[in-house]
Structures are given as C-alpha cells and as structure tokens.
Amino acid sequence: MAGSGSRLRSAAVIGVFVSSLCLTLVQLPWLAALYLFPSQRPVPAWTYRQALSRSLIRSLLDFLVAIESKPPLDLEPGKDKDRFILVPPASPHLYRDILLSDPEIKPATIGGLWFPRPVQGAAPGPGPSTGRRRRRHVFLSFHGGAYVLGSVRNIDVKQTSELYLRHAPAGSAVFCPEYRLAHEAGGRCPAAFQDALTAYAHLVLALNIPPRDIVLTGDSAGGHLALALLRYLNAHRADIPEPGGVLLWSPWPNMELTVEEGARRPAMGRDIIPKKMITWAYREFLPAPHANISRSNPYMSPNLLAVPTRVPIWVQWGASELLSEDIEKLVRVQREGGLQGARLGVCEVPHAPHCIVAMAGMLGWTAEAEAAVDEAMRFLDEEK
Numbered sequence: 255m256a257g258s259g260s261r262l263r264s265a266a267v268i269g270v271f272v273s274s275l276c277l278t279l280v281q282l283p284w285l286a287a288l289y290l291f292p293s294q295r296p297v298p299a300w301t302y303r304q305a306l307s308r309s310l311i312r313s314l315l316d317f318l319v320a321i322e323s324k325p326p327l328d329l330e331p332g333k334d335k336d337r338f339i340l341v342p343p344a345s346p347h348l349y350r351d352i353l354l355s356d357p358e359i360k361p362a363t364i365g366g367l368w369f370p371r372p373v374q375g376a377a378p379g380p381g382p383s384t385g386r387r388r389r390r391h392v393f394l395s396f397h398g399g400a401y402v403l404g405s406v407r408n409i410d411v412k413q414t415s416e417l418y419l420r421h422a423p424a425g426s427a428v429f430c431p432e433y434r435l436a437h438e439a440g441g442r443c444p445a446a447f448q449d450a451l452t453a454y455a456h457l458v459l460a461l462n463i464p465p466r467d468i469v470l471t472g473d474s475a476g477g478h479l480a481l482a483l484l485r486y487l488n489a490h491r492a493d494i495p496e497p498g499g500v501l502l503w504s505p506w507p508n509m510e511l512t513v514e515e516g517a518r519r520p521a522m523g524r525d526i527i528p529k530k531m532i533t534w535a536y537r538e539f540l541p542a543p544h545a546n547i548s549r550s551n552p553y554m555s556p557n558l559l560a561v562p563t564r565v566p567i568w569v570q571w572g573a574s575e576l577l578s579e580d581i582e583k584l585v586r587v588q589r590e591g592g593l594q595g596a597r598l599g600v601c602e603v604p605h606a607p608h609c610i611v612a613m614a615g616m617l618g619w620t621a622e623a624e625a626a627v628d629e630a631m632r633f634l635d636e637e638k
Contacts, residue, residue, distance in 0.1 A: 285309050296524035297574050299605040304618040308607060311526050311616060318403060319531045324437050328407070329365045337368045341431070343448075344455035348493055352553050353448050353486070355545040359440050361448045365432035366456075367406040369415035373427045373461060388423035388635055391469045394453060394497070395430045398474030398612055400506070400535035401446060402437055406430040414473070414612050417623065421631045429457065433479070436538035443541045447553070450483040458494060466498040469634065473612040475535075477505025481556045488563045499634050500567045503611040503626075507557040508580035509540070509549045516576060525576040525607045526617070557584035560591030568599040568630045572606025599633040601626050 286306060292298045295305035331338040343349075343361035353361075373392060395418070397404040397411050405411070415428040433449035434441040454470075457463045472480035480500055487496045513536070516522060517529050540554075541547040552559035557580055561567075567588065571581040589598055603610060603622050614623035 281309070281313075297605050297607075301618060307616060307618045308524070308526055311613065312528065315526060315531060316528050319528050319534055322437070322534060323403065324435075325405070327432070327434070327438055328405075329363075329432070334367055334407075336372060339366050339368070339372065340364070341366055341452055341456045341460075343452050344459065348451060348455055348490075349448060350490060351486075352547065352551075353444050353451065355444055355547050356442070356542055358542070359442060359445050359448070361452060362434065362440065362445075364434070364449045364452055365406070366453060367411070367430045367432070369412070369419065369428040369430070371427070373429070373457075373463065389467065390423045390425040391498070391634065392426065392457060392463050392467055393418055393422070393428040393469050393471050393501075394457060394480075395428050396433065396450065396470075396472035396476030396479045397430065398472065398476045398504075398609060399435070400531055401443075401475045401539040402435055402531075402535050404435070404475075406432045410612050410616070413615060417611065417614065417627050418471070418631075421624075421628045423631075423635075429453065436535070441538075443539050443547070443554075444545070446479055446539075447482055447486065450479050451486065454483060454487070454497070455494060465495040468497040469499040469501060470497050471501040471503070472505070473503040473609050475506050477502040478507065478556070481505060481507070481561070482553050484563065484565060484567075485553060485556065485561045488561050488565075496563060496565050498565070500565055501630050501634075502567065502569045504571050504575060504577065504609045505556075505569065505581060505584065506577060507555065507584040508577070509536070509554040510558075511577075511580060519576055519579075521574060521576040521578065524574055526613075527576050527608055557581075557587055560588045562591075562593055564593055564596050566597040566599070566633065566636075568601070568633050570601040570603065570611065570626045570630065572603050572608060572610055574605050575608040577608065578602075597633075597636070599630070601629055 288294045289302055289305040296308060340363055342363045349361055411430055418428055419426055431449055431453035434445040436442055457468055458465055470480040470483060484500050513529060513532050516532055549555060550558060569585055571578055585600055606619060606622060610617055610619035611623045611626060614620045
C-alpha cells in the first residue's frame with residue numbers, strides 16, 4: 255500500500271510538473287512580448303527584466319507549492335565540509351514559555367552553514383584600523399520560505415550571505431541555521447523558535463562570541479523568526495543577553511492575515527507570493543490547538559505588540575509587496591510602543607516586490623539590494 259501511495263504521489267508530481275511546464279512555455283513568449291510595453295507590466299515602473307523575472311519566479315513558486323515540495327532534511331556536511339556543522343540543543347533551562355508550548359515538540363540537533371568560514375572561539379572584535387574603526391559582525395541569518403520551503407544549501411542563502419559580507423566590516427562572518435521546516439516531523443511551531451535559540455546559544459555560550467557582536471537577520475519568514483528570537487531574548491535576558499542588532503528584510507509580521515484578505519489585496523497580482531503558499535504555510539506551521547498559541551500572539555503577529563528593547567532594529571521592504579501594509583504597521587507599533595531612545599531604521603524601496611535582498615539577482619533588483627544592505631550596515635555602525 256505504501257509503495258502504491260508513493261507511486262501515485264510521484265505520478266501526481268510529474269503531472270503537475272508537466273502542466274506547469276506547458277503553461278510556462280505558453281505564457282513566456284506572450285509575456286515576453288507583452289512586457290515590452292511598460293503599461294502592461296505588473297508595475298509599470300519595473301524594468302523589462304524585473305517584470306519577466308517576477309513572472310518566472312512566481313511560476314516556480316506556484317509549482318513548488320502545488321506539489322508541496324518536501325525535500326528531506328540533510329544534516330551531512332557534503333561538499334560544504336567544515337563550513338557545515340551540527341549544533342546540539344542548549345541547556346534545558348534556556349527553553350521556556352512559548353518554546354515549550356507544545357510538549358510534543360522538543361529542542362533538537364540542527365545543522366548550520368558558515369560563510370565564508372567558521373568562527374573559532376571569540377568573535378573577531380574590532381576591524382582593522384582604516385579611519386574610524388568598524389566593529390566586525392557575526393550575522394545569525396535565517397532564510398525565508400514561509401516556514402515550508404528553503405535551506406541553507408540554496409543559492410539564495412549563499413548570495414545573501416555574500417551580499418552582507420561585501421558591505422560589512424572586514425572579518426565579519428555569517429552563520430545560517432538549518433532550522434526545522436514546518437512539514438518535517440516535529441517541525442510545527444515552536445520548533446523553528448527552539449532552533450533559533452539553539453543557534454544563538456551556540457554562538458554566545460559555545461563559541462563565546464560577545465552578544466553585542468551578533469546581528470540577527472532574516473528575510474520573509476526568516477525575518478519573522480529573527481523578531482521572535484529577539485522578543486524571547488528580551489523577555490529572558492537574565493538567562494542570555496540580547497544581540498547587538500537586528501536586520502529584517504521583507505519580514506512576515508502578521509499571521510492574522512487571512513488567505514482571503516491577502517487575495518483581495520492588489521499586490522497579490524504583482525508580488526511573487528502565491529495565495530496557495532500562505533494556505534500551505536498556515537496548515538503546516540501554526541501551533542497545534544493544545545499549544546494554546548493564537549495567531550494574535552505577538553510571537554506569531556509581531557506587528558501587534560512592540561518588543562521593549564534597546565537593540566537597534568532595521569526594517570526593509572518593497573512598496574509593491576503583499577505584506578507592505580503589515581510591515582508599515584510593524585514599524586509604527588515598534589516606534590510608538592518601543593523603549594524611548596531605541597533606534598529603528600527603515601528602508602522602503604519604491605515599486606519593489608517581496609524579498610529583493612534575498613533574491614536580488616534572480617528578480618533583477620541587484621542595485622537596490624546592494625544599496626539597502628549598505629545603508630543597513632551604516633545603520634549598525636552608528637554610534638549608540
């Protein structure tokens with residue numbers, strides 16, 4: 255029976271692939287001609303390449319969501335060799351409250367990938383003296399993918415890490431945790447939250463990296479995860495200190511957003527996020543009923559309650575993305591409800607879709623992504 259079910263699923267996947275391929279082959283020449291006219295592009299201000307790239311990425315995501323792509327978790331180093339490491343759970347006393355909301359989900363060993371190479375021992379410290387000294391950073395970087403897609407092995411993670419390092423002080427490093435995706439066994443929320451703390455504790459407690467040198471960063475769901483980790487560390491700073499900064503790229507700030515409401519937004523027709531991706535993410539990621547964690551919990555919808563922290567927070571988003579109004583509310587709530595004097599940097603890129611930093615080259619927004627990251631690094635460099 256199991257073999258029969260597997261064959262049926264394989265046949266279904268092949269069927270969806272063939273259908274998607276045929277549809278793309280039919281649409282592509284038509285769109286290639288249509289987008290020659292700026293008025294016919296999803297956003298008239300987009301370049302020809304941006305418009306066509308958006309359609310191709312959207313088609314790819316439509317396919318991955320349609321088949322509910324679930325590649326197996328790979329914790330073997332492979333070609334990454336010593337840049338890929340395994341991180342065991344931290345001391346049990348560090349996992350509290352929402353991290354233990356579901357007794358069926360427990361902290362687990364995770365993988366993680368370093369760029370450009372592993373940091374051994376303490377953080378690099380101040381950079382070489384070239385004018386005003388810039389403090390080197392260790393970025394704890396969470397990939398996006400709506401908690402159902404993505405891996406630290408993917409090309410977008412490599413390119414994003416290299417983008418950070420091009421603009422960060424010399425000697426900086428990026429650590430990308432392979433947190434559990436929601437469709438994996440034991441991967442539903444709060445698994446990713448547990449894994450985020452496991453990764454942070456590894457940097458601070460195992461490698462003795464000063465927390466002020468660590469910058470949490472993430473795109474889309476990764477931004478949601480970075481903000482959840484900041485909220486947790488702020489609430490439990492007696493156990494483990496808060497980081498030195500947070501960079502959020504098109505963060506997902508509102509899980510109260512229904513699929514129906516999202517579909518009614520004009521941006522649904524021009525962004526890269528498929529409607530069915532939201533449906534899949536909610537089904538797999540949202541906590542089980544016995545966890546008693548609602549969508550309005552600030553860990554789930556951080557734009558409902560500010561984090562009372564002095565950690566500098568930087569937020570970038572695109573004016574044409576589906577989540578723009580939710581991100582604007584996140585910024586407003588944090589600015590009005592956060593601690594007085596706390597630094598909050600914002601960067602709204604005109605006309606841009608979702609995740610131009612993580613998918614800069616693929617979407618055709620390289621110049622804008624480079625400028626946004628450079629501005630974010632200068633924000634981190636500002637005197638406190």
